[in-house]
Amino acid sequence: MTESSTRPRIGLLGTGPWAAGTHAPALAAHPRAGFAGVWGRRPEAAAALAAAHGTTAYDDVDALFAACDAVAIALPPDVQAPLAVRAAAAGCHLLLDKPLATTVAGAREVVAAVEKAGVSSVVFCTLRFATGTTPWIDEQAATGGWFTAHARWLGALYSPGADSPYAASPWRGEKGALWDVGPHALSVLLPVLGDVTSTTATRGPGDTVHLVLRHTSQASSTLTLSLSAPVGAVGATVELRGTAGVAELPEWGDGVSSFAAAVDALLDSARDGEPHPCDAAFGLRLTEILAEAESRLRD
The missing domain is CATH 3.40.50.720 (NAD(P)-binding Rossmann-like Domain)
Structure with a gap:
């Protein structure tokens, strides 16, 4: 083309x-x-x-x-x-x-x-690809020295009082937050901390899942993912802590x-x-990580 x-x-x-x-x-x-x-x-x-x-x-x-x-x-x-x-x-x-x-x-x-x-x-x-977050991800990857990270992605699609057109999506209802918002969190963590080498997973309320990951950089990360959080509790953030101090994901726009x-x-x-x-190769890697987490949840 x-x-x-x-x-x-x-x-x-x-x-x-x-x-x-x-x-x-x-x-x-x-x-x-x-x-x-x-x-x-x-x-x-x-x-x-x-x-x-x-x-x-x-x-x-x-x-x-x-x-x-x-x-x-x-x-x-x-x-x-x-x-x-x-x-x-x-x-x-x-x-x-x-x-x-x-x-x-x-x-x-x-x-x-x-x-x-x-x-x-x-x-x-x-x-x-968002204006606010693309340069931030590149900057944190170049900085390095990260010890740990926490990603929290909480939505309220399936909570009382919520009104989202995405709540009617059959695949989201079946696969939940792990597959819907998990890719967002992983797409930030992998370029900064490296590929995932080990995965632990457990369930929370509703479709909430908690993941603990180890990365090739030797840093660890935790992810809390949900589409059934209370309306007043929704929000998304990624926080990194390491030798450079603390860095938090900025607002990303529309x-x-x-x-x-x-x-x-x-x-x-x-x-x-x-x-x-x-x-697509990166998308495959995300799928492999999510499938591994899903397997851990079944176990």
Whole structure:
């Protein structure tokens, strides 16, 4: 995919609240890409979303692949993975959502398809692309000397009084906070502390899980993840402590601008041929860590 007078064409797979509120607005306004069309499992929703942004609705997903240089996917992870394999085989670069899949086998199939087709991939872990947090993560990784970290990601999707469109998501209801917000926390911790070498996990109230991780840097981290916290207790933070003192994750801004930065990252990777640090292979590693934690919870 080269950038010239004709902007790269990016299609969107998905019509849910995340696609409608984040992906579609960012694609429609992006100065370096053309919003080529929308496909969804509900054709009427795809037609409505496409009309709202002046693009084309597709009933046939393979026809959308044929009309695109790249696709952005906003679908449940285990719907996303096989469609990503098909898109890569059609020559489309991939802008994927987290988690890549909820099985290691599914994630490996995406990575294999990307490698076979020679396409670029980016997994949209929001904090790796947000204006406030991207430079902070790089700075902490360069600083080093971290002794321990604590990540706390508390949402209230399933709490009394909460009103979120994401609460109706079947896959979130089944897989819980570990798979939904766990990737966010891990996407910050791994580039700073290194890969995970050991995992301990236990359950809390509702879908709450607590993880204790050891990293290749020899630092340890703890994660508290929940989608069923009381409304007054919600919030997200990552705190690092080490030889440089204490560092806390700053505010990161909005999803639309973060997704636009992820689009830039994919376009740059496709143009230069250089893998992005947050690519499908990184998404596979997140899936492996989450699957290991899930296994520990079952044990």
